[in-house]
Amino acid sequence: MKSQRFRGVTRRTLLGMGSVTAFVAALPSQVWALATRPAPAFGATDVDTVFSVLGSTPKHSDGIVFSVPDIAENGAVVPVKIEIDDTVLPGVSKLYVLVEKNPNPLAAVFGVPENTRPYVETRVKVAQTCQLYAVAEADGQLFMVSRETKVTLGGCGG
Amino acid sequence: MASRIRIRAQLKGDECEVKALMRHPMETGLRKDQLGDPIPARFIEEVTVSHNGSTVLAAFWGAAVSANPFLGTRLQGGPVGDTVNVSWRDNLGETGEGETKIR
Numbered sequence: 001m002k003s004q005r006f007r008g009v010t011r012r013t014l015l016g017m018g019s020v021t022a023f024v025a026a027l028p029s030q031v032w033a034l035a036t037r038p039a040p041a042f043g044a045t046d047v048d049t050v051f052s053v054l055g056s057t058p059k060h061s062d063g064i065v066f067s068v069p070d071i072a073e074n075g076a077v078v079p080v081k082i083e084i085d086d087t088v089l090p091g092v093s094k095l096y097v098l099v100e101k102n103p104n105p106l107a108a109v110f111g112v113p114e115n116t117r118p119y120v121e122t123r124v125k126v127a128q129t130c131q132l133y134a135v136a137e138a139d140g141q142l143f144m145v146s147r148e149t150k151v152t153l154g155g156c157g158g
Numbered sequence: 159m160a161s162r163i164r165i166r167a168q169l170k171g172d173e174c175e176v177k178a179l180m181r182h183p184m185e186t187g188l189r190k191d192q193l194g195d196p197i198p199a200r201f202i203e204e205v206t207v208s209h210n211g212s213t214v215l216a217a218f219w220g221a222a223v224s225a226n227p228f229l230g231t232r233l234q235g236g237p238v239g240d241t242v243n244v245s246w247r248d249n250l251g252e253t254g255e256g257e258t259k260i261r
Contacts, residue, residue: 037203037218077224099222103188107222110231116214117173121230125186125222 038109047098047105047133054096054142058135061143063089066134068147075126075151082134084118092118094137101130126151163256167233167242174233174260176207178244179226182254186221202227205246209233236260 044050051057067081084092095110095118107124118136126132129151135144164179180202187199199221207215207229215231229244236242238260245255 042218042220079228081230102222103186104220104222107220109218111216111218113214115234117232117234119230119232120215120217121177121228123224123228125224 041109042104042106044106045104047100050098050106051142054135054137055140056142058142058144060145061089061136063087064134064136064143064145066132066145066147068132068149070148071150071152072126073152075128077123078126078132078149078151079121079123080132080134081121082119082136084136086118089136089138089143091138092136095120096133096135096137097122097124098133098135099124099126099130100132102127105133162254163244163246165242165244165256165258167236167240167258167260169236169238169260172235174209174236174242176229176231176233176242176244178207178229178256180205180229180244180246180254180256181226182246182248184221184223184225184227188221200248200250202246202248205229205244207231208243208245209236210240211243 041050041053044053063085065083065085069078072078080097082095093112095112096106097108098105099107108122110120112118126149131146131148133144133146135142162181166177168175182202183200184202185197185200187196189197191197201221202219205217205219206213214233217229240260241257242260243255243257245253247253
């Protein structure tokens, strides 16, 4: 009888522990995710303000491969691609795309969990010829590369 | 709503290439219509890509992403037949969703 009760209690305790473990195990997948939209960074009207909202001015890194067209015939649709060479820059958790002379430079933020390759492609609007920045956040530090895109809408060339 | 996102998920080696095309005007709120009245902002704020139900990419966008946005990314592995889901929500609370199988 006594051992029966003992076993019963152990089973309860184990069940309880199991659910706690499951809860804790579920947490890490939430940690990397951007919980909310970084509204102040999106509201900033120049690149320096975006960087100060994000924390610091990023350092240059060769680990970021940023592909943008040298000349964009239509500034409304400019394809951009960010790829991270993780042998140079490991542990990237966020990617940012900035367009210098847009009314709000920050165009997009991507939260990249561990099981996803730090690789994104999208298309952005570029108001006029200017620098485009790809910023990567790894271990709380910011890195970037910039490329210039000439916008030739209007037909006369940049 | 499902028809509003076109998705392709293709296994290439050990990576799965995901491409999604959403239908959305992506209005910045800065443009004016023919009468000179401002066109209200309407753009996708949040995009989530999930693989078999768990989030594999979370994106937050501003109005500077082009109309009918394209999103491409790469997931690690994923056998053929797994489900890839893309969903978005815009600043007016409208949502869209699309789903496909890896092939």
